[in-house]
Amino acid sequence: MIRFENVGLRYGMGPEVLRDVNFHLAPASFHFLTGPSGAGKTSLLKLMFLANRPSRGLITMFGQDIATLPRADLPPLRRRIGVVFQEFRLIDHLTTYENIALPLKIQGRKEESYRADVEELLAWVGLGDRMNAKPPTLSGGEKQRAAIARAVVAQPDVLLADEPTGNVDPEMGQRLLRLFVELNRLGTCVLIATHDRALVEAAGAPELVLRNGGLTVRG
Numbered sequence: 001m002i003r004f005e006n007v008g009l010r011y012g013m014g015p016e017v018l019r020d021v022n023f024h025l026a027p028a029s030f031h032f033l034t035g036p037s038g039a040g041k042t043s044l045l046k047l048m049f050l051a052n053r054p055s056r057g058l059i060t061m062f063g064q065d066i067a068t069l070p071r072a073d074l075p076p077l078r079r080r081i082g083v084v085f086q087e088f089r090l091i092d093h094l095t096t097y098e099n100i101a102l103p104l105k106i107q108g109r110k111e112e113s114y115r116a117d118v119e120e121l122l123a124w125v126g127l128g129d130r131m132n133a134k135p136p137t138l139s140g141g142e143k144q145r146a147a148i149a150r151a152v153v154a155q156p157d158v159l160l161a162d163e164p165t166g167n168v169d170p171e172m173g174q175r176l177l178r179l180f181v182e183l184n185r186l187g188t189c190v191l192i193a194t195h196d197r198a199l200v201e202a203a204g205a206p207e208l209v210l211r212n213g214g215l216t217v218r219g
C-alpha cells in the first residue's frame with residue numbers, strides 16, 4: 001500500500017533528515033512511528049501525505065510511483081488518506097460538526113445519510129456538547145479530538161496521525177486508541193507517530209523507529 005525504497009530527504013542545502021529509509025506498510029496494517037524529537041517523524045508523514053517530495057529514492061503509494069504522478073491526480077489520492085497534523089488545520093468559520101462532516105460532504109453524500117454517524121463519533125471523542133462551537137473557541141485537546149474525528153470519519157484507506165494523544169489525558173488517549181484500532185479492524189492502514197509509550201504498549205503493534213535519519217522496524 002505504501003512503500004519507501006532508499007528514500008532520502010533534505011531541506012534546502014541542509015543535512016539529510018531521512019537517509020536510506022526502507023519499509024512497506026501493507027493494507028490494513030497498524031504501526032507506530034517512534035524516535036526522539038527531531039528524528040524526522042513529521043517529515044516522514046508529510047512525505048506520505050505528498051506534502052513534501054523526497055530528495056532521492058522511490059515512494060510508491062497505492063501502487064503508483066509518486067514522482068511520476070500528474071498534479072491533477074494528487075487530490076483524489078489525498079482523499080484516500082486521513083491525516084492528523086500537529087497544527088490540526090481545522091476550518092475556523094465552520095462549526096465542529098461541519099468540520100468533521102466535511103470529508104463526507106466532499107464525497108457528495110447527503111447529510112441525512114451521515115448526520116447520526118457524525119454525532120455518534122463526536123460523542124465518542126467527547127465533543128458531543130461542542131458540536132456547534134467554532135474551532136477558535138475549542139481548547140487544544142478539543143481541537144485535537146476534532147481533527148482526529150475528521151481524519152477517521154470517512155474510513156480512509158490510510159490514517160496518518162502525528163502525536164494524536166499529545167494534548168489529551170491518558171484516559172482519553174486510550175479511548176482514541178480504541179477508535180484507531182476499530183478503524184484498522186475495518187481495513188484502514190494506520191500509522192501513528194508518538195512519544196506516548198503507554199499508547200504503544202497498550203496496542204502492542206510494531207514500531208517504525210527513526211534514529212539519526214535511519215529507520216528500523218521493531219516488533
Ligand SMILES: Nc1ncnc2c1ncn2[C@@H]1O[C@H](COP(=O)(O)OP(=O)(O)OP(=O)(O)O)[C@@H](O)[C@H]1O
Nearest residue numbers: 011012014017035036037038039040041042043044
Ligand atoms: N521545513 C523545514 N525546513 C528545514 N528543516 C526542517 C523543516 N521541517 C523539519 N526540519 C528539520 O528536520 C528535522 C526533523 O524534523 P521533524 O519535525 O520531522 O522531526 P520529528 O521527529 O517529527 O520531531 P518532534 O518529535 O519534535 O515532532 C529537524 O532537524 C527539523 O529541524
